Structures are given as structure tokens and as C-alpha cells.
């Protein structure tokens with residue numbers, strides 16, 4: 760499904776040149792649940808953003824469903840991001856001036872398919888936040904905020920979830936809940952790629968990869 764070939768990303772400044780990714784090769788199959796681990800600065804987020812078509816590599820390819828992501832037009836890449844991927848971040852990235860329901864339906868502004876309110880309500884019910892639909896993010900607990908972010912990520916029925924430390928601000932109980940939602944999504948055929956430092960996700964993943972100074976050192 761996804762093939763990463765000889766991926767390099769350099770960040771050059773006047774004083775330094777950081778190889779954030781250095782010759783990374785990786786194949787990701789449908790319905791895998793992959794954890795990306797490695798010390799701070801090892802390139803985990805860079806790899807995730809390249810997978811999401813949000814960060815242009817210096818060289819190398821990201822092939823998704825036989826298409827080279829970085830040979831697509833900007834419009835095609837935007838469509839891939841909006842329709843095929845759900846993003847979940849540590850800090851939720853909810854819009855504070857929108858209600859929970861409006862946040863969940865936010866992909867409507869970007870995705871090709873028309874999302875409707877009843878789908879959002881059904882998803883919110885599955886995630887246990889149906890009583891919060893008219894609240895603003897500031898009125899929610901951390902675990903509730905992340906479930907809203909999950910609903911927003913899932914509403915387009917993406918084939919791939921990219922998650923960057925999604926449980927970094929959550930306690931153990933909420934972490935386990937989020938991991939169970941990811942597992943359910945994966946068991947229904949979705950693919951999850953998740954950056955994490957912790958070990959709570961280990962039991963949920965089908966594979967763990969490790970980066971060190973931009974190199975993939977362990978599968």
C-alpha cells in the first residue's frame with residue numbers, strides 16, 4: 760500500500776545541516792498498526808509528515824497506491840491528505856471557536872465527499888462524546904478533546920491514520936481508550952502509523968520501527 764524508498768530530508772540553515780531522515784526504506788501494508796519510536800530529534804515526526812504529504816523530502820519517494828506522492832500536483836496531494844488520511848496530534852488541534860460537532864465536521868471544508876450531521880453524531884456516540892456536541896473544546900477534558908480529534912480524523916473514513924504522540928497528554932485510562940479505538944479501526948481494515956515514546960501502545964501494534972539520527976535502525 761505504501762512504499763518509502765531512499766527517503767532523505769535535510770534541514771539546512773546557515774550554521775548547520777541536519778539530516779532528519781537519512782536513506783529510509785519502509786513498506787507499510789494495509790491494516791498494519793506501526794509504531795515509530797526513537798529518541799528526541801531522531802526524525803519520527805519528519806517521517807510521519809512526509810507520509811502525510813505535508814513535508815517535501817529532499818530526495819526519495821513515497822509511493823501510495825502506486826502513485827508517487829511528491830510527483831502529484833499540489834491539488835492532488837491536498838485531496839490525498841483530505842480524503843485518505845486522518846491526522847491525530849498530541850495537542851488535538853481543535854478550533855476553539857467551533858463546537859464539538861462543528862469540529863468533527865471540519866473536514867467538510869476540504870474533503871471531496873459531503874459529510875453529514877448524522878454521521879458525526881453516530882461517530883460521537885461510538886466515541887462516547889455525544890453529550891458534548893454543543894460544547895466548545897475549552898469545556899472538555901483532555902480525553903474528550905482527543906476523542907473529538909479522533910472523530911474528526913475518522914469521519915472521512917480514511918485508509919490511513921497518522922498519529923503523532925496522540926496519547927502524550929492523556930492519563931493511562933484515556934490512553935487505553937484511544938488505543939482501543941485505533942485497534943478497532945485497524946481491525947476493520949485501516950492502517951495506523953503512530954509516533955510514540957511510551958510503551959503503553961506496544962501491545963496494540965503489529966510492528967515497531969526505530970529511528971536513530973534519521974536512520975531506520977530496527978524493525
Ligand SMILES: Nc1ncnc2c1ncn2[C@@H]1O[C@H](COP(=O)(O)OP(=O)(O)OP(=O)(O)O)[C@@H](O)[C@H]1O
Nearest residue numbers: 770771777779797798799800801802803804805806
Ligand atoms: N523545520 C526545521 N528546520 C530545521 N531543523 C528541523 C526542522 N524540523 C525538524 N528539524 C530537525 O530535524 C530533526 C528531526 O526532527 P523531528 O521533529 O522529526 O524529530 P522527532 O524524532 O519527531 O523528535 P521529538 O521526539 O522530539 O518530537 C531534529 O534534529 C530537528 O531539530
